[in-house]
Amino acid sequence: xxxxxxxxxxxxxxxGTAASIxxxxxxxxxxxxxxxxxxxxxxPAAIEFYCWAxxxxxxxxxxxxxxxxxxxxxxxxLDSLSPLGNEHWANYPLGVAWALRKAGxxxxxxxxxxxxxxxxxxxxxxxxxxxxxxxxxxxxESGHAVDRSELAKLCQKAENEFVGARVGIMDQFVxxxxxxxxxxxxxxxxxxxxxxxxxxxxxxxxSRRFARFVMSHFLSWKLIVESCRPRCLPxxxxxxxxxxx
Numbered sequence: 001x002x003x004x005x006x007x008x009x010x011x012x013x014x015x016g017t018a019a020s021i022x023x024x025x026x027x028x029x030x031x032x033x034x035x036x037x038x039x040x041x042x043x044p045a046a047i048e049f050y051c052w053a054x055x056x057x058x059x060x061x062x063x064x065x066x067x068x069x070x071x072x073x074x075x076x077x078l079d080s081l082s083p084l085g086n087e088h089w090a091n092y093p094l095g096v097a098w099a100l101r102k103a104g105x106x107x108x109x110x111x112x113x114x115x116x117x118x119x120x121x122x123x124x125x126x127x128x129x130x131x132x133x134x135x136x137x138x139x140x141e142s143g144h145a146v147d148r149s150e151l152a153k154l155c156q157k158a159e160n161e162f163v164g165a166r167v168g169i170m171d172q173f174v175x176x177x178x179x180x181x182x183x184x185x186x187x188x189x190x191x192x193x194x195x196x197x198x199x200x201x202x203x204x205x206x207s208r209r210f211a212r213f214v215m216s217h218f219l220s221w222k223l224i225v226e227s228c229r230p231r232c233l234p235x236x237x238x239x240x241x242x243x244x245x
Contacts, residue, residue, distance in 0.1 A: 001117040004052065007068075011054040011113040014066060019056040019113070020141070024132035025049065026118035026125045027174045030183055036168025039189035043196065044170055046178025051116035051129035055137040058109035065093050068115035078107055083162060092127055093134040095162030099154045100138060107142045127163075128171035131155035148176040149191055 002010070004021050011019045025046040032042030058064070066073040067089055074090040081098040083091050093112065100107060112134065118126035135155050139146050152172040159165050159172075169191070174184050182195040 002068075002115065007052055007054050007113065007115055010068070010115075011056070011111070014113060015056065015064075015111045017056045017111070019054045019111075020137070022053045022055065022133050022137040022140070023050040024129045024136065024175045025178050026051075026129045027171060027178065028124065029170065032170075036170035036186075036188045037166065038168075042170045042186050042188060043183050044174040044186070045183040046174050047118075047124065049116075049118045049124065049129075051114065051118060051126065051133045053133040053137045054113040054115075055141055056111050057141050058111055060109050062109045063094070063097060063112065064110075065090060065112045065114065068113065069120070078109060081162075083164070086164075091163045092130045092158070095158035096131050096135040096155060097138060098162050099158040100135060102157075103150075103154055105139065105142070105144055107138055110138060110141055112137065125171040125175065127159065127165075128155065128175045131158055132172060132175040149173075152176045 008019055008021055011017075026049050027044045027046050029042060029044040032040060032044075036042050061078045062075055063078060064073065064075050070089050072089070074084065074094075076090075076094055076097075078097060078101065081094050081101070084094070085091075093114070097107060114130070114134070116126060116129060118124050118129050120126050132151065132155055135151055135158075136146060139151070152169060152175070155172040155175075156167060156169050159167050169188050170186060173186055173191070173193070177184055177193065179195050182197050184193055185196050186193040
């Protein structure tokens with residue numbers, strides 16, 4: 001996976017401008033599999049693998065989105081967003097833009113360069129990280145305040161209604177709220193939540209073993225069970241702020 005500085009450089013080569021960079025994490029789930037879409041309790045923890053979105057505004061009403069992982073570029077008009085076909089990767093960022101506009105949030109056009117190291121199809125919620133990073137970027141670039149609970153619900157709406165995947169709120173919620181060295185106890189009916197350090201310490205070894213098992217079957221990477229809230233980052237990836245690179 002390239003560094004944030006390298007991703008910004010790749011953006012400049014492709015789009016010719018400076019940009020801001022955002023990230024959101026994937027997750028492991030410790031307790032409560034399949035209960036989030038039944039309004040139950042879950043105990044996920046964010047992980048130190050991310051989706052990165054390098055973004056700069058456009059003067060027109062277009063979204064131009066390049067995926068490094070899929071080596072493909074997609075263009076779409078903000079005023080005529082529709083799915084591109086079954087299981088197309090671009091439906092996730094396009095769906096997020098659609099959901100934000102449905103919620104009454106005007107958006108500016110944007111050039112977006114996407115890259116991620118959350119393994120696809122590994123059960124670590126790469127789609128939620130993708131959605132949250134792009135939604136956070138579009139809101140921030142369009143001058144909107146970011147409410148994390150609302151952000152999670154809109155990303156879930158995008159996946160349910162635009163992508164067509166009937167998912168619960170857990171993945172998007174922990175991608176928005178994850179905290180280092182903590183699990184997140186979430187009531188999926190009310191969205192009441194609290195951070196649980198002791199539970200993370202108790203189940204952390206198990207979740208690390210699970211993650212190592214997943215990685216050994218996908219990319220042979222070491223997983224560090226760590227978390228970070230979604231951020232708009234400078235190139236050094238150190239703080240929650242908007243910074244041009």
